[in-house]
Amino acid sequence: MTIQCKVKSIQPLACNTYQVLLHPESPVSFKAGQYLMVVMGEKDKRPFSIASSPCRHEGELELHIGAAEQNAYAHEVVEAMKAALEQGGDITIDAPHGEAWVKEESERPILLIAGGTGFSYVRSILDHCIAQNITNPIHLYWGGRDEQQLYAKQELVQIADAHRNVTFVPVLENAPADWQGKVGNVLQAIDQDFDSLAEYDIYIAGRFEMAGAAREQFTLNKNAQADRMYADAYAFI
Structure with missing residues (x-):
């Protein structure tokens, strides 16, 4: 469904990473873990995970966009949104999309894996689970440079x-001397921490290569069930 949105705010989250709040002209019904498409042209629609939770987003849609200048695909979207904010114009979105939403009926423990701004995807799922008082064990691994x-x-x-059922594990590729968390690749950190992933529902967002590597490594080495691994990337790879 195509919907017009006002850009309510654009705030920096980190270097070249922005939080964007959109106010759609009509409510958007979506599930935790789905994404929207920003319409840049008739045949140019660009996907971004919805960071807000469907159960308490108060009519606004939150995006986290990594938009370094060399990443024209995302940078052009942020520039268009800045122009709309300054001029009071609209941004057109197409939503919702994606099949990798949280399976609320499942009683299995949950493993959330994010690389970079893939965090927006797992943030929606985590926030929704907390709001719905889902008590399944939740492990969130977030990797960054x-x-x-x-x-x-x-x-x-x-x-x-x-929340006693939530475990958060940050992973850095380039860690300072006083860093107390995991160092290296986020998939390696999970490999070290789990003997088996057979019982887990696994949700992944990041580069396509990461999602592909996770499916290969975890099904082969950690007994993960491929049909219990969810990522939008799996529709394309």
């Missing part, structure tokens, strides 16, 4: 402290 990329780290630490 440096600490700045993990822009919601403190918020997640607080969530994990407040």
Whole structure:
């Protein structure tokens, strides 16, 4: 469904990463883990995960967009949104999309895996599970190049402290000397921490290569069930 949106705000989250709040002209019904398409042209629609939770988004849609200048695909979208915000214009979206939403009826433990701004996808799922009082064990692994990329780290630490079923594990590729968390690749960190993933529902967002590697590694080495691994990337690879 195509919907016109006002751009309510654009705030920096980290270097070249922005939080965008959109106010659609009519309510958008979506499931935690779905995405929307920003319409840039008749045949040019660009996907971004919805970071807000469907049960408490108060009519607004939140996006986290990594938009370095060399990433024209996302950078052009942020520039268009900035222009719409300044001029009071509209942005057109097509929503909702995606089959990798959270399976609320499942009683299996949940493993959420994010690389970079793929965090927006798992944030929606985590927030929805908390709001719905889902008590399944939830493990969230978020990997980034440096600490700045993990822009919601403190918020997640607080969530994990407040909810006994939530475990948050940050992973840095380039860690400072005083870093207390995991260092290296986020998939390697999971490989080290779990003997088996046979009982887990696994949700993944990041680069397509990461999603593909996760499915290959975890089904072969950790007994993960391919049909219990969810990622929008799997519709394309």
